[in-house]
Amino acid sequence: MKNTLRLLICLTITVLLLAQSAVAAPPTVPGQLALKLRPGQHPAVLEAVLLKLGASGLRQKFPHTLAPNPETPGSVDLRGIYQFQLPLTVSLAQARAVLLATGAVEYVEPLYIRQPQYQPNDPLSDSTITSLSAGQYYLKQIKAYRAWDVTPGDSSIVIGITDGGVRLTHVELAPQIKHNYADPVNGRDDDGDGYIDNFTGWDLANNDNDAGYDITIIHGTLVAGVAAAAVNNGHGIAGVGNRSRFMPLNIYPNTATGTFAGFEAIVYAVDHGCQVVVMAWGAPGGYSRLEQDVCTYAAVNRDAVLVAAAGNTNADLLFYPASYDHVLSVSGVDNLDRKTGAATFSHRVDLVAPGTSILTCYGYHLANSGGPADDDYTAVGGTSFSAPMVAGAAALVRRRFPAYNAAQVAARLRQTTDNIDGIPANAAWVGRLGTGRLNMVQALTRPNVQEARVVSSTFAPARAAYAPGDTLRLTADVQNLLQPVAGLTVTLTSLSPFVTVRQGSFAVGSLATLARANNAAAPFRLAVAGSGIPLNTTVSLRYRLTATGGFQYDQYVDLVLNPDYVVLDANDLAVTLTSRGNLAYDNLAGTIGAGLTYRTSGNILSEGGLMLATSPTRVSDRIRSSGGQSRQSFFSLRQATRQQPGPRADQEARVAFQDTVPVVGSRVRSLGVAVRQRAYAWATPARRDFVLLEYSIRNLTADTLKPLYAGIFTDWDLPNPDGAAQNAAAWDSTRNLGYCYAVGRIAPSVPAQYAGVRLLRGGAPAVYSINSAAPAGSPIRLADGFSIAEKFLSLSSGTARAQRTAGLPNGADVVQVVGTRLARLAPGDSTTVTFALLAAPSLAQLQASADAAALAYTTLLPTRTxxxxxxxxxxxxxxxxxxxxxxxxxxxxxxxxxxxxxxxxxxxxxxxxxxxxxxxxxxxxxxxxxxxxxxxxxxxxxxxxx
Missing domain, CATH: 2.60.40.3080 (Immunoglobulin-like)
Known part of the structure; x- marks a missing residue:
């Protein structure tokens, strides 16, 4: 069981990235994206949008998967997931915004590449022992010999080895392979499963039927040897799974067209009968809803036990796939049960198993290479080899307890370990090495094993992160997986001084096997400290479950506090303001922040923020540049804060940031200004469609900024039935209002058809409307990036008629800059520019809201003396x-x-x-x-x- 529960509310990627901002996301497959349609939607609704994005090759990613079972809570539907190719000139952020804005798509994600967790041993490891059988010290350590006396397993239990290709002819592995006799090698798909001649597993990475040996990646052979090497065959070693078979599934490419396919292999494995699947690969960070969906499908829909390596990071972090729900996360210890130096440790680890000097099949020598062909061995280390031990044990538990579902198998493995927290060398990692070290004989024989656990956590209000002073409620859903429990109590404790638990007890009482209960009627109550919390702090709450008879089990749930952004959501327009001048999101990937929403819409602003300039070579901003990157001119002077209520509005925000002051002779291209930003939102009926953004700009240099240009960059993505890319931009000169609107059929169910920015205070107004798909030779062409010269042009070119509109007549992906020209800003002086950010269902309502915004600013926000x-x-x-x-x-x-x-x-x-x-x-x-x-x-x- 995962000793941590992620917030199962609409936190998705945001919480996880904030919690691990120092962890880089793993690499992705270039140009390949995946999306998931909402229930009831058909891919035909995306044709127009994909065409405008230049996407190609849309295909159903898992066409043969099992439909969700209404009688199985938590099952998931993978049939709505599609994969497609995107031109490298189109950013993930743009594609995500455009597709999500259609309302037909649940998520859009890149395809991550996860690496094998292999760590070679030094020359003095047990690989030097001449007696190969003596080299498998770990079998005694995990009590495998005694467990085999209870049950040696059975060939009907199949372990899916999702990894590099396996040496199929190795003497230890050849007899253990699970063949598909329904589809012999004859050039036909005899069993009608969509795969031709998948007699011996499948190569998911290269899409062929050769899941065998690859000299460049021997990792699969090493993993298969630990889990399933033949027993009693007179050769070398014995696999932990004893009589259990394995299915080889290659996930690493060895052709020009191949791609990493770890999660595709999981689906293949469970759809083809594997009751246990091992993933001895992964990477820190890069949470993916698609990957979580795959794990849920495998464990819940298909009832497979998923076992994954916790990683060789020697850090406390999220490591995927091990940290996903429904996955047993396995870390590593040495022969004395001490944590290995490289092993990951965290509240998310379920249990540990030996991970040093693990003797296993090598699969490297060829018949003419001077070594023993198909009968070679080596000692290796890493959690990659701890995980297949647990997978082999899971196969025996499945055989011993055939009525158990996958969650019960995992629970029994967790609750029958040998506790190793008392070992002095493990003192630094108490509580972060799971329940202990695998004990196979106890897993098969201990009577009256109990495990009740919290299977989901729901916070209200549901937020990606919580601000100082917030109060919240937490509902826990508890399930008893094994023997009935009595007197069950769940006690919630904060492990951080920044969160106080005001009500933290839930008396569950008695629960039968697989029964559930929740505290929705009296949820836990928590309060966040009002001050002193460092930015983007992740804190842990501990659930302690206790019951009559001595049962005790701890789980953890994380919260992110004091984020480096605020959300104004007092009215129908909710917008994220970052500490560095951006709107909607703090990054181009659209993962840090809550975006900009209107009424019931999804996010309608893929990117926004302040731009300042005084010449084509002196521009300051944090807007996109080129190569999927953004400029980083502004840095925060203090954290963004929110007042509710504020002195002038129902919600107010304060932000302070600046850029670098240029030094004579330097190549710095910034201006040298400090910016104080104030924002205002009201809940009153006449003011629900706008937020005011006021910027006070101070010249920090010794030179007069003459002239000074300031503007708001907006990449709106307003949905309509024909696709979000069908937008147009225009200019209302009587109001100094730049706006974007959906072109094509009207969608009554879509609340926001219009959005824009009005200049309320500043110098001479300006607008520049841009077609993102403008051809080469255009004054501004976003397809190849947004240079500082182009940014200056968008701010300084005035309101010439050619720049007022974009996207007409048929609609396009449009961008708009609404700004102002200030004649001069002397050294040390300050000036103020103010904008209204607006959204509305119609142009008339947008214009009325723009007028109301002007009135609100002039009457309720008096100009400073x-x-x-x-x-x-x-x-x-x-x-x-x-x-x-x-x-x-x-x-x-x-x-x-x-x-x-x-x-x-x-x-x-x-x-x-x-x-x-x-x-x-x-x-x-x-x-x-x-x-x-x-x-x-x-x-x-x-x-x-x-």
Missing amino acids: ASQAGFSVYPNPTTGLLQVEVPVDFGLREVQVRDALGRLVLRREATGRQVDLRLPDLAPGYYTLQAIGEAGVAVRPVTVEY
């Missing part, structure tokens, strides 16, 4: 005549007056320092006057009387 020095409007109140005065260096260009709804009622061009303004026949009431100049926008509320 420092930026209004020298600006006056009098008399105020007035009966119709106003005098407006601005500072000497303001550069006045225009004066506007708007009513209480934000509608423009007067516009007048103006220059100089003073303007006499006669208002038209306006009704008495409240109005807003804006003076627009080179230095920015100055605002004053005005009252008109009779």
